[in-house]
Amino acid sequence: MKTLLLIRHAKSSWDDTTLPDRDRPLEARGEHDVAKTSKRLSQRHARPNLIMSSPAVRALATAKALAKGLDNKPKRIVMNDRHYAARADTLIAVVEELDDTLRCVMLVGHNPQFTDFAHHLSSEIIEMPTCGIAEFTFDAKTWTSICKTKPVTVDFDFDSPRSPSG
Numbered sequence: 001m002k003t004l005l006l007i008r009h010a011k012s013s014w015d016d017t018t019l020p021d022r023d024r025p026l027e028a029r030g031e032h033d034v035a036k037t038s039k040r041l042s043q044r045h046a047r048p049n050l051i052m053s054s055p056a057v058r059a060l061a062t063a064k065a066l067a068k069g070l071d072n073k074p075k076r077i078v079m080n081d082r083h084y085a086a087r088a089d090t091l092i093a094v095v096e097e098l099d100d101t102l103r104c105v106m107l108v109g110h111n112p113q114f115t116d117f118a119h120h121l122s123s124e125i126i127e128m129p130t131c132g133i134a135e136f137t138f139d140a141k142t143w144t145s146i147c148k149t150k151p152v153t154v155d156f157d158f159d160s161p162r163s164p165s166g
């Protein structure tokens with residue numbers, strides 16, 4: 001079995017409009033939301049052997065916060081330039097190149113690419129909100145085969161929108 005977790009980065013800050021897009025940090029709400037997402041992942045007993053992240057500041061901060069909150073700490077977080085502004089077919093190629101000894105991998109990145117990729121794997125997923133978790137389990141021995149088969153299970157988890165007062 002192979003498990004793929006797709007997680008869209010937490011809410012980023014637009015306070016400094018002079019920052020290049022890759023350098024935008026998380027805003028306070030994003031930091032709060034990623035802590036809650038990390039707790040939900042831990043409660044689901046997520047056990048990624050590897051976390052791959054876009055090199056963008058907001059994505060890497062999300063990946064680090066998620067790793068910190070998991071009970072079973074992954075051995076490493078790998079930055080992958082192909083996660084930033086990648087098309088869904090590029091993300092498929094990234095997954096197909098994964099080491100087959102890995103059973104569970106988490107990718108942290110951006111929209112619209114993550115929505116497109118998640119929708120490719122399951123038509124049930126229409127939109128990946130910030131800190132959204134799309135978890136796919138495949139009856140597969142190799143990562144090259146997962147994008148060519150339907151997942152055995154699909155779980156989609158995200159925090160509901162906050163009320164204006166929240």
